[in-house]
Structure formats: structure tokens, C-alpha cells
Amino acid sequence: MAINLEKGQRISLEKSNGAKLLNICVGVNWGAIEKKGFFSSSKVAVDLDASCAVYDENKKLLDTVSFRQLKSNDQAIKHSGDDLTGDINGDDGLDNEVITVDFSRLNPSATYVAFFINSFRGQDFKDIPFASIRIYEGTPTRVTEVFAKYDIANDSAFAGSVTMVLGVFYKKNGEWKFNAIGAPTPDKKIETTVVTIQQSYL
Structure with missing residues (x-):
């Protein structure tokens, strides 16, 4: 049974x-923005970018994975590729971007793996009709078991923001756990988001 994540909630990565x-x-699914005119409406493509950053126990940045770099140096993290539009024709139930993580192959120094989203064109989160994250077992094309869900749309806290920190996987006593953060940040770029996470969310 998937957990609907709340901000600040911590969960262990243990199956049923x-x-x-x-x-x-970690899959992110989002919709296009509808612009309404006097006589008709049109859809405006939304380019959200899912990314992750890896840090060691001293919060030093080890690696990043994003649309610019689709694989981590240790090959443990992979990005499905850049989606430039979102779901133009309504929610198709499929993730637009997926990042996969094989914890067994991660750099042994990795202690934190943080996930975040940037709105590439600066489109305000409050204008996006739906956006959700889900953590699941499987592959980008096959969902075996949904572990946790997180709805990030229609939250007034995100009004005026174009970047948010989704959450952080962290290693404690040799086991990986997840901390749901769900916080908007004032950052506009991936590089500055990586620093914000380093300073405030690890």
C-alpha cells in the first residue's frame, strides 16, 4: 500500500x-498550463526538470544527475531524459521524467541523495494543473510496486516558486531511508538548488 507522503515524514525503504x-x-508527472481566452483556450507546454544530487557524510557534493548529465559517475543513478512539454492532453497516468537509483551500486561515500524539480522556463508552480512524484520499485516503463506518492500541485505554499526540493534519501546505520521535504526554494537554476540543499536540507 503506497504511503501518501506529508512534508517532514520519514520512511524506511522496506517492502511489504x-x-x-x-x-x-522516482517518477514525476505533470500537466500543461491551460490559457483561457474569450472564445477558446489553449495549452502551454511546461518543462519541469527532475534532478538529483549526491553528497557524502560531510555534505560535500559528489555528483549530480539531470537532463544535462543522464548518468552518475558510478552508473548507479540514471535519468530517463528531458521532457519539454508535460501532458498536453491531460493526465495520462505516466511519468514524464524518471530517475532510477540502484543503492547497491552507489559510491560507498554517498550518504545523501536529494531530489528536486526546477521549472525550466520559469513557469510558476501554482499555474501547473497537476504535478506528482511517486517512488516505486520497477523500471521507467514498468511499475512493480508503488512505495510512496507525493502530490505537489495546488499547494499555495508553492505560489511564486519555480523550484522545489522533493526529498532526500539518506543512509543511517547502513540502511537507506527517505525524508519527504516538499519545500519551495527561491532558486532559479540547478546549480544554486544544489547549494541550497547542501546548506538547508541534509
């Missing part, structure tokens, strides 16, 4: 049968 979840997908 008690096994540890070592291969996860």
Missing part, C-alpha cells in the same frame, strides 16, 4: 514483505 528496497524509481 520485509525485504529492503535497493532499486527504486
Whole structure:
């Protein structure tokens, strides 16, 4: 049964049968903005960018994965590729961008893996009709078991923001857990978001 994540909620990566979840997908799904005129309406494409950053126990940045770099240096993290439009014709139930993580292959120094979203064209989150994140076991094209869901649309806290920190996977006593953050940041670029996470969310 998938957990509907709340801000500040921490969960362990343990499946319903008690096994540890070592291969996860973080998928983001979002819609296009509808512009209404006097006699008709039109859809405006939305380019959200899902990214992640890896840090060591001293919060030093080790690696980033985004539309610019689709694989981590250790090959443990992979990005499905840049989606420039979102769901133009309404929610198709599929993720627009997916980042996969194989925790067993991660750099041994990795202690934090943070996920965040930037609105590439500066489109305000409050104008996007739907946007959600889900953490699941499987592949970008096959969902085996949804582990957690997180709805990030229609939240007044995101009004005026174009960047948000989704959450952080962190290693504690050799086990990986997840901290749901769901916080908007004033950043406009991936590079500055990486620093904000380093300073405030690890």
C-alpha cells in the first residue's frame, strides 16, 4: 500500500514483505498550463526538470544527475531524459521524467541523495494543473510496486516558486531511508538548488 507522503515524514525503504528496497524509481508527472481566452483556450507546454544530487557524510557534493548529465559517475543513478512539454492532453497516468537509483551500486561515500524539480522556463508552480512524484520499485516503463506518492500541485505554499526540493534519501546505520521535504526554494537554476540543499536540507 503506497504511503501518501506529508512534508517532514520519514520512511524506511522496506517492502511489504520485509525485504529492503535497493532499486527504486522516482517518477514525476505533470500537466500543461491551460490559457483561457474569450472564445477558446489553449495549452502551454511546461518543462519541469527532475534532478538529483549526491553528497557524502560531510555534505560535500559528489555528483549530480539531470537532463544535462543522464548518468552518475558510478552508473548507479540514471535519468530517463528531458521532457519539454508535460501532458498536453491531460493526465495520462505516466511519468514524464524518471530517475532510477540502484543503492547497491552507489559510491560507498554517498550518504545523501536529494531530489528536486526546477521549472525550466520559469513557469510558476501554482499555474501547473497537476504535478506528482511517486517512488516505486520497477523500471521507467514498468511499475512493480508503488512505495510512496507525493502530490505537489495546488499547494499555495508553492505560489511564486519555480523550484522545489522533493526529498532526500539518506543512509543511517547502513540502511537507506527517505525524508519527504516538499519545500519551495527561491532558486532559479540547478546549480544554486544544489547549494541550497547542501546548506538547508541534509
